[in-house]
Ligand SMILES: Cc1ncc(C[n+]2csc(CCOP(=O)(O)OP(=O)(O)O)c2C)c(N)n1
Ligand SMILES: CC(=O)[C@@H](O)[C@H](O)COP(=O)(O)O
């Protein structure tokens with residue numbers, strides 16, 4: 001049995017010797033490389049927190065002491081040490097989540113994978129303990145990248161105000177988000193890193209002097225005081241100390257003894273204290289350390305020796321299609337600029353940055369700032385393209401509404417990972433954008449169905465200079481082209497039947513699914529028209545008269561059913577006094593457990609078979625209710641009923 005296998009919970013760490021701890025760290029790294037290579041996941045971040053996590057669980061008594069993780073992608077080691085060592089289905093259906101999960105363990109608190117929230121959680125938990133007179137430490141682990149998020153500073157402002165409220169912040173400083181972390185904060189952390197001589201001197205002094213307990217301690221405390229004075233005199237006064245936090249560090253985050261010593265000092269401090277740990281993302285795995293892009297931040301299924309991708313070869317991604325087209329647009333228009341929130345390559349702006357280094361900005365993990373600065377860029381005469389993952393735009397809703405849209409700024413938002421992403425769990429699905437953004441006046445939303453449409457709609461979007469525009473596409477390979485056979489208004493007709501009864505409105509990548517459903521329905525003698533609106537907001541005026549020629553309208557979207565495109569279509573038909581039932585097919589108002597995208601789509605019924613079956617049932621109910629063609633079908637769950645106001649009754 002390996003030492004790692006003998007660890008059933010954090011208590012089993014306490015008795016390990018220094019040599020055993022070193023061996024355990026090696027075993028954990030070896031486990032991570034092989035397990036994550038088998039399933040895919042966050043390898044670099046977790047290789048960087050092996051010793052840090054061991055030290056945390058040796059010094060603190062989780063779960064009585066709460067250890068909180070920012071973003072949570074670096075919690076694999078925490079899982080290994082808290083009784084979860086079966087990584088065979090990591091991020092897979094029924095397997096371990098890739099993030100902390102309360103359902104999995106009492107040691108887990110924050111489940112969402114959105115960065116920069118941990119200090120807020122810690123502030124709240126610490127206040128709750130103080131109010132209730134509860135004992136136990138609150139420890140928040142935050143990365144240098146997550147520290148670039150505004151919410152982290154909102155929390156720090158509150159934490160630093162309460163000098164009497166114990167709270168331990170551990171900064172996991174590996175100098176990277178994906179790429180090297182940007183900004184003044186990163187520069188400040190670098191400055192603090194250069195003052196590590198004092199810590200080394202202090203550590204030496206502590207070892208030598210504390211071996212002579214009486215004299216040593218006195219001298220050590222005197223030295224410590226001198227060190228503070230010396231540091232104040234000659235070293236940059238830490239931003240954190242200026243705020244009112246006790247600063248300990250920088251500490252070698254791969255030296256378990258040093259980290260434990262700093263954490264034990266932090267434990268004794270009756271107020272907020274920040275322990276600055278220096279770590280290496282990808283530590284101990286040469287291919288990760290050599291990976292300049294992101295030190296193997298996230299890896300797919302791969303051979304751990306050669307790092308060659310394993311599993312089915314994916315075709316070109318939506319991201320790559322966007323990445324190529326935005327460069328072409330950039331060549332033609334020098335007013336087009338780009339913004340990323342610490343994800344230059346993941347959102348496909350890498351080539352744009354190579355070609356136009358002065359026209360792209362990484363703002364850190366700061367989507368709100370990305371949106372507001374885009375409003376400034378647009379007002380200044382440029383056309384910014386803000387590329388983020390769909391789920392992360394949630395936090396910039398107000399900035400999109402009140403800074404970009406209110407001022408009619410020509411800003412284009414490009415949402416990658418829209419719809420069901422799957423393996424990253426409930427907080428990563430890009431399932432809310434076409435619902436929350438429906439209410440933004442003037443915003444135009446496009447959902448391309450294939451690569452050609454992505455290119456075309458991106459060009460249409462950047463051509464708009466007096467309103468925000470937005471494109472959204474999923475995390476997967478781009479499928480084959482889906483040609484239009486006709487056009488009605490601005491609607492692309494993808495399929496038309498001789499005697500159409502059902503109008504299928506296919507939103508973006510749901511086009512092939514709708515064509516599949518139409519084929520199944522026509523096999524049952526039910527004629528279908530399939531249209532792709534391309535721009536789903538505002539609803540094209542041509543839709544209402546087209547719908548009026550059908551018995552039922554079905555809107556299919558890879559977005560929440562609530563207040564999505566389906567609801568917008570129902571409203572538009574009502575406004576046009578077209579009394580045809582609308583069935584909305586989308587993601588139910590639930591948080592979706594982690595699984596592959598295809599598995600989740602099947603589970604929620606976004607498949608041709610499911611959609612065809614439910615439409616067919618709807619029509620049958622309508623017939624039983626004696627509806628005539630063009631009149632409302634019977635009541636169905638989830639139908640958007642169009643309640644027609646009596647003449648004059650408004
Ligand atoms: C709001 C938000 N934006 C973007 C991301 C994507 N993301 C996940 S991890 C990461 C980098 C985090 O860097 P850091 O906090 O330093 O942690 P490290 O990976 O270095 O351990 C980013 C940008 C996110 N999770 N949340
Ligand atoms: C934790 C986080 O937010 C990112 O690392 C995310 O997991 C990456 O997702 P993709 O793998 O889809 O790029």
Ligand SMILES: [Mg+2]
Pocket residue numbers: 143144145146172173174175176177
């Ligand atoms: Mg980092």
